[in-house]
Amino acid sequence: MKKQIFLFSFFACLSFFGSRAQVYYNDAFRYTYRPMPTGSARTLALGGAQGAMGSDAASLAVNPAGIGLFRRAEVAVGLDYGNSLIQSSYLDTDETANRDKIGLSHASAIFAAPQSSAGQTIQFGISYVRTHDFRQDSYYQASNPYSSLADVWTEEAAGIHAKVFESEAANNKIYDLASLAYATFVINPYADDSTQYYTEFRDVNNQLVAPILQEERIKESGSRSVFNITAGGQIQEKIYWGATVGIEVINYERENTYKERLSRTAADGELQAFTLRQRYTATGGGLYLGMGIIVRPIEPLRIGAAIQTPTGFSLYETSTASIESESVGFSKVSASIIPYEYDFRYRSPWRASGSLFWQIKKYGFITADVEWIPYRQMAVSGSDNNFDESGERRAIRENFRNSIQARVGAEARIGSWYVRTGVCYTPSPLRKEAAYYDAMAFTGGIGYRLQGFQLSISGVFARYASLYQPYVSQQYFSPTVERTQQYMQWQVSTHWYF
Template identity: 40%
Template sequence: MKKLTAFSLIFPIFSVIYAQIEPRAVGYYNDALIFAQNTMPMGTARTQALGGTGVTMGADLYSCILNPAGLGLAKRGQVTLGLGMNNFGASTDYISKTIEDSYSFLKLNHFGWISPLTTSTENSGNSLSSGSIAVSITRSNNYQKRFEYEGINTRSTMADRFSFLADGIHARVFENEAATGEIYDLASLAYATFVINPYVNDSTSYYTEFRDINDNLVAPIRQRESYRVRGGETMINISYGSSINDKFYWGAGFGIGSIRYKLSSIYEENLTRQATVNELQSFSLTNQRSVTGGGVNFNFGFIYRPVEMFRIGGSVQSPTAYLLTEIDDNEMTATFAGSSFQPATARMVQSQLDYNFVSPWRLNTGILVQFKKFGFFTAEAEWVTYGGMNLSTDVDVQGFSLDADNRTIKNLYKTALNLRAGLEGRTGIFRGRLGVAYFQDPYKIKLDDLNRNIMSYTGGIGIFSKNSAIDLAVTYTAYRSIYTPYTLPNPDFYYSAESKNSMLAILLGLTLFF
């Protein structure tokens, strides 16, 4: 019956608590934004070089996701493959110390094909031509994140948070849990490793040996954490697009999304002086959390070309209805000065939760101006209804629900406006491309005085021949983020780590025409 207690205790520690957060919110409102928000332009090498545009461009595999009407512009069949290299960097400040971190990895970005179908009808004198069906497998979102921070804290320790969570619970409850190994929350985990202890005259109140009898820190605390997130979303789309007299293009399709998210973090605290014999010297908390699952969505769109040089288009992508499974593991180890005590280690019972997540609606509109055979300019706007995200679960333990998280989603998030623009120049078989993308801060109010807007700058080149095309795209993205390892009732007693994040993506695409 205590299994879900872990969820209500873990997430508040790793989230910044704002007035807009409902009291019983567990913390999945954070995950909802992570899974829904793009932090860089996606798509094929061609579309990424153009700032992630593609609503009106068409004849590209990314049309399957962004606007299936673009498939109606494909005159030939094509098979496309893209391989990408991403480098993520972070410069993180915590209590006047800065740590730099970076890493790189290779990934298969996309694979798929477009097959034209030729059909016609005599109704109303209209002819259907250039109809195409396409299947694509595309990396539609990246969750990659990595940073480290370290600092000397003279105000508090995470053990203060554990004491706060334990207050009001009798020590014999924790004793029984430690004896049986049925540890379901962080307060009990800290008790089992002697990071917190009950007062002799009050078994429902707790202290940590990092504080003295006057409730002052016995010495400054060195705090350090390494934080790693891997994974992303892969989308499989099956779409169809066609045209009416090469003036009006329409298309529809459905997608199957697959989420793979893995978080690994190691938080450590060390007393900056030698502790007295048998007293607490240091402790560490290791968290391993994974979220996996899949969902389905559908999309449809149109492109209208009133004259040869101008196009206007729009598309709608429905929310993706996901069924997700989260597995969470936590382990704590404490060391003590002297030789009487060996390091104390305890592990929480692995927790699992199956839940449903409904992502936002996405509405796109765009224009394209063709400069004859010399290239084109395209600009787009996208509305993402973050406030409409929804979470639910069939689990019914001690009244547990995600209703408070849903109310928090409505309190925190708004409909965001994202903007993209791209310019392609052509000369012979060569293509040159530039683009820019702006992702608006999804929060209703500015939090922490931090600008959470994201900017991406893109560019690339291409070689286009009768039978093939090779495209290279380079994307640079920069944004800021804040991470709070734990909170306390008094906000003056804890700190947050602020990161300047950067992502450099290089994508090579090969297309064969048939």
């Protein structure tokens, strides 16, 4: 699979249908792209616009200066329920898969010191926020009259003598999918040239003997979360400042089950069907620093700015794959590759944000954020000399663009009740095919506050389109799955004040 065929290979990031080599800029994008706002139920309901609002511990990951607006100690926790729905269209056949999910979205504790005689205060806080939720399922299926995944493996095996594959299978040391396909009789060498291969899904004229029934189910799990240790304060209620150390953790897992079956009964002794199962995991963490400031030039207005350094992640990945094949008149045959383990590093881009907050007396407020995300600054590197770092860097620069996420929210106060709404717009980070991954999230919620307690409930709806390509063939038809991804999330947050 060539890296230069970006649109297709990039959106095939969920699949390992190529050789053992991994395309790591796909992982960098997965861990960076964030179309949903994050935070507490209050900040979610405001579209994630929280940079100049302050007084919410979940917002400290956006602008740590917000800690300067706390006047009392606080403990907060939030739980959420979400549903992801992916509609897939593949060769004029539509399928839908959805996934329910529930979990801890944020937790925090803020310690506020009394104001000094000079009008200054110092606050300290610790917080946890889940910034990315990878949990989702997708499914597609259709009859393909043009090509098979087995075609790709014949191309990848070309030039390798069959004796190499024979030796790997005999010693149970299979390293890649082409060798695995050979060991399970999905591909076979020509009798007159043992370095060229064919699949029995094609006849002597190199045409498919019948359409191929294809289907794939993909299950993803995991999250990217941040633990912040933040300190800050204020001067004369005019300048608020803060700094934070962020500890980020990535935990990602994917399981693919891909099946092909000939749409008619194969000839005696020939291939009828095969199933490819794959599992991939990546775990690791890193550190970043964040700094922010909020100024109040006039009583109702706050202006905020914040910057966050890149996070340098150290990640450990594992992958496994197996194939089970069926041939008419024979027992099923199965084999597995040697589990693959590798250490690599991922550097997230810088993030810089500017924000406004306007208090409308005691009736509510409006708030807005813009956040700069320079995707072209993403970087990946490997733990050995075989890693193509320059190629990865070139692919990132050629195929991504820097982006600005915009968030706007408003809150109205009615006695002890609060009504909130907002919107979050995430433009596509792709230089080409910008219609894909161009996301819009609509938010809303309510809150109720007593003397030492606040309860908030929020809802978020987000939607965007993407492409996914099961495989890329150099000679035959390469199919594409068009996907519409929808996310709904409900969150309940409680805040206790002391």
